[in-house]
Amino acid sequence: MPPASRRSTTSTPGxxxxxxxxxxxAVPRLRHPGIEAMxxxxxxxxxAYAASVLAWLDATGNVAEAAQRxxxxxxxxxxxxRRAHELFGLDLGRPDVRxxxxxxxxxxx
Numbered sequence: 001m002p003p004a005s006r007r008s009t010t011s012t013p014g015x016x017x018x019x020x021x022x023x024x025x026a027v028p029r030l031r032h033p034g035i036e037a038m039x040x041x042x043x044x045x046x047x048a049y050a051a052s053v054l055a056w057l058d059a060t061g062n063v064a065e066a067a068q069r070x071x072x073x074x075x076x077x078x079x080x081x082r083r084a085h086e087l088f089g090l091d092l093g094r095p096d097v098r099x100x101x102x103x104x105x106x107x108x109x
Contacts, residue, residue: 032097034088035104041087050105052080053090057102 038049052070056077059066067074084090091097 030100030103032090032100032104034090035101038084038088049080049084049088052077053084053092053101054105056081057098057105
């Protein structure tokens with residue numbers, strides 16, 4: 001446990017005085033603006049970007065496993081992931097983006 005002088009007595013975001021990497025001030029935003037746009041695109045154009053991203057996230061980035069779950073060729077899944085980045089700004093190479101996208105897709109699925 002940190003010394004009393006380093007412990008925070010508040011629990012509101014941004015008010016912590018500690019330097020821990022798990023501090024409230026280090027938590028990324030949990031809503032990615034591209035997710036709703038992607039879902040709307042899928043509804044309007046009958047595409048499967050959201051399902052593809054979620055399958056890839058559920059497979060922890062394993063393209064072959066995610067493609068098998070979706071019953072598509074791995075190259076099809078790679079194309080969809082690349083297009084999701086281009087169309088909706090999903091930079092799935094960033095861990096905080098992966099987390100926020102996964103949570104948002106899971107909670108609204």
